[in-house]
Amino acid sequence: MLFSRAMRHLAVLACFLASGCPGRAPPTPGRPAPAPDELTWSRLLAPAPPAAEPAGFPLPRHAALALDPAGNQLLLAPGSGRSLSLTLAAADGAPSWSQAILAEDCGPALDVAFDSEGEVLAAVCLRGAARLGTKGLGIPGTWALAVSRLDAADGHSLWLRTFDISSACDALRLAVDRAGQTMLLCAARSSRPASSPRGEILTSLLLAGGQVAWTQRAAFEGALMPASLLPLAGGDSILAGTFQGCLRLPAVAPLTSGAPAGFVARLDPAGAARWARQLGGRGEMAVLAAQSGPEGRIAMAGTCAGQFRFAGRDHHSPKGGGAWLGWIDEAGHELALRELPAGLTPTCLGTEEARLLLGGRVSAPVELDGQRLAPDGDWSLFAARLSAEDRLEWWQRFGRGERDASLGAGMTHLIPTGDGDILALARFTGVLHLERYRVTARSQPVLAWMILRPPSL
Numbered sequence: 001m002l003f004s005r006a007m008r009h010l011a012v013l014a015c016f017l018a019s020g021c022p023g024r025a026p027p028t029p030g031r032p033a034p035a036p037d038e039l040t041w042s043r044l045l046a047p048a049p050p051a052a053e054p055a056g057f058p059l060p061r062h063a064a065l066a067l068d069p070a071g072n073q074l075l076l077a078p079g080s081g082r083s084l085s086l087t088l089a090a091a092d093g094a095p096s097w098s099q100a101i102l103a104e105d106c107g108p109a110l111d112v113a114f115d116s117e118g119e120v121l122a123a124v125c126l127r128g129a130a131r132l133g134t135k136g137l138g139i140p141g142t143w144a145l146a147v148s149r150l151d152a153a154d155g156h157s158l159w160l161r162t163f164d165i166s167s168a169c170d171a172l173r174l175a176v177d178r179a180g181q182t183m184l185l186c187a188a189r190s191s192r193p194a195s196s197p198r199g200e201i202l203t204s205l206l207l208a209g210g211q212v213a214w215t216q217r218a219a220f221e222g223a224l225m226p227a228s229l230l231p232l233a234g235g236d237s238i239l240a241g242t243f244q245g246c247l248r249l250p251a252v253a254p255l256t257s258g259a260p261a262g263f264v265a266r267l268d269p270a271g272a273a274r275w276a277r278q279l280g281g282r283g284e285m286a287v288l289a290a291q292s293g294p295e296g297r298i299a300m301a302g303t304c305a306g307q308f309r310f311a312g313r314d315h316h317s318p319k320g321g322g323a324w325l326g327w328i329d330e331a332g333h334e335l336a337l338r339e340l341p342a343g344l345t346p347t348c349l350g351t352e353e354a355r356l357l358l359g360g361r362v363s364a365p366v367e368l369d370g371q372r373l374a375p376d377g378d379w380s381l382f383a384a385r386l387s388a389e390d391r392l393e394w395w396q397r398f399g400r401g402e403r404d405a406s407l408g409a410g411m412t413h414l415i416p417t418g419d420g421d422i423l424a425l426a427r428f429t430g431v432l433h434l435e436r437y438r439v440t441a442r443s444q445p446v447l448a449w450m451i452l453r454p455p456s457l
Contacts (some may be wrong), residue, residue, distance in 0.1 A: 063447045065413040065425045068114040070095070072152070073423060076112045076122055077447055084110065085387035086122055088152060091417070093451070098157040103148040103156035104128025105170030107143065109186070115208070119158065120150040123184060125169040132157060142167055145186050145202065149210060155243070159210035166200055173229035175237060182209040185229045187220075199224065199364055201249070203271045216271035221246040223260075228290035230298065232330055235269030240290035240300060249273040262287035262302055262333060278331050283308025283317075285324070291349035291356070293327070294388075297335065301325045302345035305407050310337040318342040325358070325390075338390060341366035342384075347410030350422070357422065359411025368392045376400040381411055381426050385454055394454045398433035 030445040063077035071091035079085035084101040094208055097178040107125030115121055122132075125145050130137040134155045142258040147162040150156065155384055165188045184206060188303055189199035198221050205213040222245015230238040247255045251272040262279035264287070279285045284305040291299050305321045307314060311334040316323070323340040340346065343364030350357035362382045369392040371383060377400035384395035401409060426432075426448045431440050 025026040033442065052297075053269065062108050062110070062427070063246050063298065063412070063425055063449075064110050064112045065415065065449070066114055067119055067415045067417065067423055067425065068152075069418075070118075070416060072114075074112050074114060074120055075425075075449060076110050076124070078106075082106055084124060086112070086120075086127045086150075086155070088120065088155065099132065099150070101130070101132050101153045103130035103137075105168075108268070109169035109172035111172050111174040113176050113182070114152070114173045115149065115182065115427045116178070117175050117208070119152050120155070121147065121174055121176070121182060123147045123172055123174050123186075125165065125172065125186070125188075129320045132160065135160060138164065145169065145172070145184075147174075147182070147184060147206065161206065161210055161212060163202060163203060163215065170199075170224070171226045171241070173226060175229045176233045177231040177235060177237075178233065179235070181213070181235070182206040183229060183231060185226060185239065187226055189223075200370070201226075203267065205269070205271065214270055216250055218250055219248045225286050230290065230292045232266075232292075236274070236330075237263065237267045238290070238292075238298060238330070239267060240264040240298075241286050242286045242288070242302070247276075249276050252276045255446075258284075259305075260286045262300070264290070264298075264300070264328060266330070268331060275332055279310065279334075280304070280308035283315075285310065288347055288360075289349040291351055293351050293356065294354050296330050297327050298330065299325065299327055299349055301340075301349055301358065301360075303345060310334050313337070316340060341368060345410065348412055348414055350414035351417065352385065352416035352422075355393070357414040357416065358384045358386065359414045359424070359426075362397060363401075368395075369407075371395065373390075373397055377431070379409070381409070381428060381432070383411060383414060383422065383424060383452055384423075396452070396454075398426070399428055401429065401431075417451070420453065422454065424450050424452050426450070 065073040073089045075087045077085055082105055084106050085098055087098040088096045100125055103126040103129040109185045110124045122393045125143055127143045143165050144197055145165050148160045149158045151158055167188045169186045169188045171187045174186045184204045186202045201218045204215040207213055224243045226241035228240050242260050244260045255263055255278045262285045266274045267274035285308040286302040287300050288302040288326050293299050303321055303323050304317045307316050310326055322342045323346055325336055325340055326337040327335040343366045344362055346358055347360040361379050362373055362375050364377040371392055372434045373395055379401035380397040382395055382397045383397050385393045387393050409428045411426050415423040416425055432448060
């Protein structure tokens with residue numbers, strides 16, 4: 001079933017966003033759009049800032065998406081000019097309210113979440129005089145990290161907290177634990193020369209009333225991109241991502257690597273690291289996504305190059321690099337790893353009960369568990385669902401990539417809605433088929449928001 005009102009909105013937005021999307025065109029003969037039972041509705045969002053995607057590092061997030069148990073969708077994405085737009089929408093994508101976030105400059109990293117009481121949390125990095133809805137912020141010329149709690153009924157601000165940071169965040173993550181506390185993480189590079197970059201990691205715990213319980217700051221040299229911040233029972237959390245250089249987390253020995261390397265760490269309720277692990281041994285094994293799963297397992301996915309080691313076994317990447325999907329437990333023990341076909345780049349993970357959702361881009365014909373998938377053009381986006389036994393049940397490609405994907409293309413969010421559908425957010429360049437529409441993004445990446453409907457099994 002197609003959601004026609006969303007399609008009318010898509011047509012208007014596609015024509016309006018001239019800088020990144022010249023307009024709507026009929027489908028190209030011979031290239032049908034996804035079947036209606038696999039895409040129920042979609043929206044085109046504002047163009048995303050161009051961002052080089054260093055090899056081995058997680059996809060930059062320039063929009064964030066969250067879902068509450070009632071099916072309401074929370075979206076934070078670029079608006080017009082130097083603004084951001086925070087929107088709460090119903091299950092069918094129809095907006096309930098929208099708030100603008102205005103500033104002299106808005107950093108590229110952001111995140112949103114619903115808290116334990118169903119209210120809205122939004123985190124952004126801003127510089128200069130700023131305004132969130134009707135609330136003004138007196139931020140000086142330096143950068144600041146702002147976290148706000150908003151009423152889900154109408155979007156008015158309930159409280160706002162700010163933190164001084166050295167520069168715009170490269171990555172920003174929110175995580176709400178079972179006690180209603182909010183864990184915040186920001187990674188920001190300083191303005192030092194590119195030949196010797198340095199930065200800091202800020203972690204903070206906010207109580208339900210907005211009080212700051214604690215703030216920890218740690219340093220890194222080189223490059224760092226956290227992929228996920230996952231809350232655990234008891235107030236601990238798992239931090240996973242990719243770094244290059246030297247990573248110094250509180251209370252543990254530094255991690256060092258001359259090439260992009262995956263890492264995973266467990267933080268205690270005060271923000272200190274209980275342990276930190278570098279993945280892959282001497283090989284290159286980058287973490288692009290991580291997600292909590294059933295039975296205390298944590299799924300991770302990424303890229304690899306050369307020989308690497310995981311769960312006591314040596315693995316050899318195909319020439320030109322490969323991809324992997326692996327699992328650890330909450331104590332950091334490596335459990336199992338599955339090598340993915342060369343040509344797949346995983347960029348996000350999700351969970352649907354005992355099943356795993358995997359999204360990214362495909363750049364060559366591949367086969368997994370007897371099912372084949374090939375890109376349309378140089379590359380395509382893809383979404384997949386794996387069974388509790390980690391076998392492929394379904395996957396689908398989207399779009400025809402006509403440019404190098406280095407501007408950052410892939411799925412960034414896959415969230416199950418509870419009724420068999422999947423709420424998705426994608427970043428792409430090239431041509432993306434959304435039902436009967438063909439959307440073109442040539443000068444810079446564009447964000448697309450959609451509902452996927454996998455076939456019933």
